[in-house]
Amino acid sequence: MTIPIGTSLKRRKPWHSVYISTFDSQLAEVTYIPNAAMVGADSPASRVLELVNTESDGNGTTVMATLALTAGVTINAFNKRALTLSTVPGALDVTEGEILAFRSTPVGGTGMADPSGLVAVTVARRYA
Numbered sequence: 001m002t003i004p005i006g007t008s009l010k011r012r013k014p015w016h017s018v019y020i021s022t023f024d025s026q027l028a029e030v031t032y033i034p035n036a037a038m039v040g041a042d043s044p045a046s047r048v049l050e051l052v053n054t055e056s057d058g059n060g061t062t063v064m065a066t067l068a069l070t071a072g073v074t075i076n077a078f079n080k081r082a083l084t085l086s087t088v089p090g091a092l093d094v095t096e097g098e099i100l101a102f103r104s105t106p107v108g109g110t111g112m113a114d115p116s117g118l119v120a121v122t123v124a125r126r127y128a
Contacts, residue, residue: 040074048105
């Protein structure tokens with residue numbers, strides 16, 4: 001599933017709901033394709049991209065995948081970059097009805113700008 005992430009990330013709303021699970025599944029991959037290059041830097045001008053399981057009530061905080069845009073990390077415009085999946089046991093599991101949200105958070109001060117783009121979330125059905 002590929003979701004366009006609009007200008008809301010450029011404002012003060014770093015969260016964007018991207019997926020509501022219709023079956024029990026497991027996260028397989030998350031990629032981000034920015035509309036312009038994102039050149040990583042050390043704080044106070046960096047950014048962290050994350051996929052978070054906010055659960056069915058919107059209050060969950062499990063970080064499922066992340067990419068810190070620090071010095072040496074660059075995403076070229078219109079090129080996909082995979083986020084690193086969590087290695088915490090159970091963190092990649094998604095239960096029917098849970099909501100996954102993409103978060104783009106500035107680190108230090110205002111951080112680097114987020115040009116918006118696409119996030120692709122791939123899940124695989126989980127059988128009991």
